[in-house]
Amino acid sequence: MSVLLRTATLDDLDGIMAIETSTFLTDAWSRASMTHELTAPGGRYLLATAEGDDTTVIGYAGMLALKGAPEADIQTIAVLAEHQGRGLGRAMLTQLLTEARHGGVREVFLEVRADNPGAQHLYETLGFERIAVRARYYMPDGVDAVVMRLRVPPAVTETTAGPLEPIDDVPLDEQDVRP
Numbered sequence: 001m002s003v004l005l006r007t008a009t010l011d012d013l014d015g016i017m018a019i020e021t022s023t024f025l026t027d028a029w030s031r032a033s034m035t036h037e038l039t040a041p042g043g044r045y046l047l048a049t050a051e052g053d054d055t056t057v058i059g060y061a062g063m064l065a066l067k068g069a070p071e072a073d074i075q076t077i078a079v080l081a082e083h084q085g086r087g088l089g090r091a092m093l094t095q096l097l098t099e100a101r102h103g104g105v106r107e108v109f110l111e112v113r114a115d116n117p118g119a120q121h122l123y124e125t126l127g128f129e130r131i132a133v134r135a136r137y138y139m140p141d142g143v144d145a146v147v148m149r150l151r152v153p154p155a156v157t158e159t160t161a162g163p164l165e166p167i168d169d170v171p172l173d174e175q176d177v178r179p
Contacts, residue, residue: 002051003088005095008060010038012047015057023078026141037075042066044099046092048079058083061092063108065100072100074110077119090122097126101152108152111145113138123148 008016013034021028029037038045048059059079065072074096079088100108111134112119120130128148137145 003048003058003091004051004054005046005048005092006054008038008045008047008062010035012057012060013038015055016047016060019057019060019078019080020076022081027138029076037062040064042069043075044096046095048083048088048092059088059092061089061096063096063100065103065105068104070104070106072103072105072108074108089119090126093122093126097150097152101154105152106154108150110148111137112148114144114146120146120148123150126150 013031016034016038017031020034037043042064043062044065045060045062047057050056050058057080059077061077062075063072064075074093077089077093097108108128110123110128112123114133128150130146131149132147134145134147136142
C-alpha cells in the first residue's frame with residue numbers, strides 16, 4: 001500500500017482523534033487541545049493517508065516551530081496499530097525534522113513515555129539523545145517522560161557552504177572517469 005503525506009487541517013480532526021484515543025489510552029489529548037494544536041501559530045501537522053483515499057487517516061505527527069526560533073518541539077506522533085512497524089512514523093518525523101532544519105531550527109525536543117521503548121528507539125536512531133526525565137509526567141497513570149533532544153545540523157546552502165576551491169592536484173586515470 002502506498003501512503004501519502006500531506007498537511008493536516010481541521011477537516012481531518014475526526015480521523016486524528018480516532019487514532020489519538022485508540023493509541024493514547026490513558027492520556028489522549030482532548031478534541032479542544034487537538035483543535036488548538038492544528039491551528040496554533042508555528043504548528044505543523046502532517047497526516048498520512050492511503051494513496052487514493054485522502055480522507056482515511058493512517059497516522060499523524062505534529063511539531064511546534066515558531067518562525068525564527070532556534071528550537072522546535074515534536075508535539076505528538078501516532079500511527080494506527082495495524083500500520084505500525086512499516087516506517088510511517090519515521091517518514092513523518094523525518095519530514096518534520098527536514099522542515100525544521102530548513103527553517104533554521106538548531107535543536108528539536110520531545111517527551112516520550114518511559115514505558116514506550118519502541119518510540120524511544122526510533123528517536124535514538126534519528127539522532128535524539130536522552131537529556132532528562134520528568135517524573136510522573138503522564139497522568140493519570142503517573143508514567144515518567146523521557147526528554148530527548150536532537151541537535152540539528154545546518155542545511156548546506158550556497159551562503160553557508162562558501163566558495164569551492166579548485167582541485168587540480170589529484171591525478172585521475174581514464175578508468176576513474178565515468179561518462
